[in-house]
Amino acid sequence: LPICPNGSVNCQLSLGELFERAVKLSHYIHLLSTEIFNEFDERYAQGRDFIARAVNGCHTASLTTPEDKEQAQQTHHEDLLNLILGVLRSWNDPLIHLASEVQRIKEAPDTILWKAVEIEEKNKRLLEGIQKIIGRFHSGEIGNEVYSQWEGLPSLQLADEDSRLFAFYTLLHCFRRDSNKIDSYLRLLKCRLIHNNNC
Amino acid sequence: PPEKPTIIKCRSPEKETFTCWWKPGSDGGHPTNYTLLYSKEGEQQIYECPDYRTAGPNSCYFDKKHTSFWTIYNITVRATNEMGSNVSDPRYVDVTYIVQPDPPVNVTLELKKPINRKTYLVLTWSPPPLADIRSGWLTLEYELRLKPEEGEEWETVFVGQQTQYKMFSLNPGKKYIIQIHCKADHYGLWSEWSPEYYIEIPTDFRVRDM
Numbered sequence: 001l002p003i004c005p006n007g008s009v010n011c012q013l014s015l016g017e018l019f020e021r022a023v024k025l026s027h028y029i030h031l032l033s034t035e036i037f038n039e040f041d042e043r044y045a046q047g048r049d050f051i052a053r054a055v056n057g058c059h060t061a062s063l064t065t066p067e068d069k070e071q072a073q074q075t076h077h078e079d080l081l082n083l084i085l086g087v088l089r090s091w092n093d094p095l096i097h098l099a100s101e102v103q104r105i106k107e108a109p110d111t112i113l114w115k116a117v118e119i120e121e122k123n124k125r126l127l128e129g130i131q132k133i134i135g136r137f138h139s140g141e142i143g144n145e146v147y148s149q150w151e152g153l154p155s156l157q158l159a160d161e162d163s164r165l166f167a168f169y170t171l172l173h174c175f176r177r178d179s180n181k182i183d184s185y186l187r188l189l190k191c192r193l194i195h196n197n198n199c
Numbered sequence: 200p201p202e203k204p205t206i207i208k209c210r211s212p213e214k215e216t217f218t219c220w221w222k223p224g225s226d227g228g229h230p231t232n233y234t235l236l237y238s239k240e241g242e243q244q245i246y247e248c249p250d251y252r253t254a255g256p257n258s259c260y261f262d263k264k265h266t267s268f269w270t271i272y273n274i275t276v277r278a279t280n281e282m283g284s285n286v287s288d289p290r291y292v293d294v295t296y297i298v299q300p301d302p303p304v305n306v307t308l309e310l311k312k313p314i315n316r317k318t319y320l321v322l323t324w325s326p327p328p329l330a331d332i333r334s335g336w337l338t339l340e341y342e343l344r345l346k347p348e349e350g351e352e353w354e355t356v357f358v359g360q361q362t363q364y365k366m367f368s369l370n371p372g373k374k375y376i377i378q379i380h381c382k383a384d385h386y387g388l389w390s391e392w393s394p395e396y397y398i399e400i401p402t403d404f405r406v407r408d409m
Contacts, residue, residue: 027384034386051291055240055271067267069215069336177269180295180386184268184336191335199335 015136019190022129026186029122030179036115037172043109048162050169058174059150060090065181072188080185081134082145087178088127089147095120098171101156105168119175126182200283201226204233204276206290211298213329214268214337214383217261218254221276221287229280235259240271268295298387300339301327303362303379308398320366320398324379327390340384348374348397360384372402 013021041050065083066072072080099116102108155167191199202224211217223233235248248259272294276287305325312318322343330337340360344353347370358364369375378392 030386051271052273052289055273055291061241065269067270068263069331069334070263072336073334177293177295181269187335187338189335191333195335198333 013132015133016194018129018133018136019186019194022126022133023183023186023190025122025126025129026179026183029119029126030176030183032115032119032122033172033176033179036112036119037176039109039112039115040168040172043112044105044165045169048166050166051173053166054170054173057170058177059094059152060087060148060174060178062148063087063090063146066185069188072185073192077189077193078134078137080189081130081137084182084185085127085130085134086145086147087182088123088130089145090150091123091175091178092127094150094152094171095123095175097153097156098168098175101153102168105165106161200285201229201231201278201280203285204278204287206274206276206287209274209290209292209297210388211266211294212301212327213331214294214298215263215329215331216266217292217294217297218258219261219274219290219292220254220258223257223278224285226278226280227282229282231278231280233257234277234279235274236277237272237274239267239273266294269293296386298337298383300330300337300381300383300387300390302390302393303327303341303381304393306377306379306393306396308377308396310398310400317367320369320400321363322366322377322379323363324393325362326381338384339381341379341381342389343377343379344392345375345377348376369400371400374399 063083063086065087066075066080075083095116099120102113102116105112152167152171156164156171158164158167187199191197204221204223206219206221209217209219219235221233221235223231235251236245237248238245249265250260250262251258253260253262270293272292274290274292278285278287303324304327305323307321307323309321309323310318311321324341326332326339330339332339338360340357341362342355342357343364344355345366346353356364375398377396377398378394380390380392382389
């Protein structure tokens with residue numbers, strides 16, 4: 001029986017339930033991001049040394065986020081949630097274009113195509129979920145969090161194949177990283193706020 | 200000059216610190232010194248290994264203070280002696296993806312014989328001590344394997360994040376070997392298998408009970 005059956009009024013998921021769903025979703029998104037990255041890497045990146053060129057290539061690098069456990073643990077939960085929201089929002093636009101542009105990659109397997117579409121959709125869902133969680137902490141305006149603009153669409157449409165594939169590689173590499181970051185922060189927050197740091 | 204060394208492995212046992220190991224090349228019999236150098240994504244500066252000792256010979260240990268996640272380390276090792284020097288190929292490392300925990304510990308096996316219900320074997324274990332599960336920083340998933348003592352084929356069972364497992368389908372009079380390993384859920388590498396644990400299923404344990 002769904003916790004909030006349709007039509008029920010004033011029925012609110014508990015914060016614990018919201019976090020449970022957010023962690024499940026972020027876990028799934030990271031799993032997809034790892035699979036799509038590995039599949040792309042195996043099929044299109046072997047021997048091209050893209051990783052060496054991908055260093056400093058993430059559009060979200062400008063967002064200052066905790067880089068280790070201590071930093072994350074010392075970050076107030078509202079700040080961490082806003083950071084998560086900022087990273088998620090930074091990926092809205094690129095994931096939309098990834099899902100459409102990936103169709104144009106030569107002999108792109110269906111598994112890469114549907115994962116790109118699935119990731120875009122799930123990332124939007126997670127963003128909505130995080131907004132709900134933030135809303136539980138303060139009723140203030142949501143949406144003024146810092147996020148990073150992506151200007152990479154032209155590089156996904158380059159005529160030169162190597163450059164175009166490198167652009168896709170960088171995007172998938174950066175998304176895998178950021179989805180792992182979001183997943184790690186959400187688990188920390190869930191254990192901190194819901195399980196009193198005793199997961 | 201010495202042959203160029205090879206960085207053979209980098210590993211983080213608990214997603215908080217990490218270590219890299221290298222294999223020296225031939226040094227022509229000349230005393231040769233090894234220097235590990237690294238730079239981090241987004242920074243121009245080049246650093247030297249913070250600790251050559253803790254993890255033993257031909258290694259560099261990065262403690263918490265020197266370990267960052269979601270950032271690429273560009274790591275090389277230079278071999279130098281009186282004849283000259285040579286540098287390894289670079290190794291690009293994101294510590295997030297080199298997590299390989301230690302095996303689970305405190306493994307217990309217990310046969311349970313409830314009245315009027317099936318007899319079964321209960322396995323329990325604990326996460327490796329270094330892994331901080333409580334804060335949520337690291338989430339582990341487990342897999343166990345078992346086989347009859349004289350058997351060849353392991354039966355592998357993925358048990359997710361739980362630290363207990365009940366087994367019902369064991370043959371009376373048989374002795375079984377059981378091992379468990381773990382990994383960070385959905386990334387990183389499986390740990391080594393735990394030591395082998397043995398359990399003998401009593402013969403008075405009639406098939407009907409199963």
